[in-house]
Amino acid sequence: MLKAELRKKYMQKRKALSIDEAFLLSEKIFENFIQYFKPVSGQKVHIFIPIEKFKEIDTQIFINYFLSRNIKVFVPKIVDTILISVEIFKDTKFEINHWNISEPVSNEDSGVLDFDYVITPLLYCDKKGNRVGYGKGFYDGFFESISEETKKIGVNYFNPDENIDDVWENDIPLDYLVTPTDVLSFFNKGFE
Template sequence: MLKAELRKEYTQKRKALSTDEAFLLSEKIFENFINYFKPEEGEKVHIFIPILERKEIDTQLFIDYFLEQNIRVFVPKVVADTLITIEVFPDTVFETSNWGIPEPASNEDSGEDFFNYVITPLLYCDKKGNRVGYGKGFYDGFFENLSKEVKKIGVNYFNPDENIDDVWENDIPLDYLVTPTDVLSFGKGLE
């Protein structure tokens, strides 16, 4: 299927979930991530902050856990059409962007280009790790500048079913997909 078709289909599937269903599925995704990757104190995680109105995976579960375990947390922020990375702490002040995304009030880019894990938003991911997001291309540009050792991990309520037919040469596939029932690897083994 084409990205536009998948984007429409999986946006509808996500909308069909109740708020309670979305939260319970988010909890299962969180548990699968922790049990599979076993993140440790001092590691660095780049993670998106969800737009809960769009029923994105509730990553606040992850963020709270990471901060409690002294795992460093970095979040994205779009400044002048560029995705920057900001480290967050329990007392970080957030404001809502024009897109309805909670973002740190600060515009100070951390300059980090190595993370142990980058947890990535998406609407769909196929069995090869190709992802469909909202179509803005921010994450492909972000992935280009990261160390090759970074584990790029998608989180989704749904397992892959259809192949993406219009993958572009600049698209950078994920290394893993975590769903409520599975952790799928697309070729990068755990070290």
């Protein structure tokens, strides 16, 4: 399927989830992430703040866990059409931007490029790690700038089903996908 079709299909599937269902699925995704990756104190995690109206995965569960265990937390912020990475702490001040997304008040880019994990929002991911986001390309640009050692991890309510037919040459695939039922690795060009 084409990205535009997959984007529409999975937005509708997500909208069909109740708030309680989305939260329970988010908890399962969190548990699978912790069990598989076992993050430890001192590691650096870049993670998105969820857009509630799009019923994105509730990453506040992850953020609270990381901060309580001295895992460094960085979140994205768009400044002049570039995705920067802002380090946050328990007392970080947030504001709502013009897209209605919560983000840190600070515009200070951390300059960190050697994250242990980048937990990435998406609408869909196929069996080769190709992702469909909202079509703005912010994460492809961000992926180009970070260390090759960083694990790029998508989180989604749904497992891969159909292939993405219009993958572009500059699309950067994920290394892993975490769902409520699985942790999938794409290091061998996909899974079967």
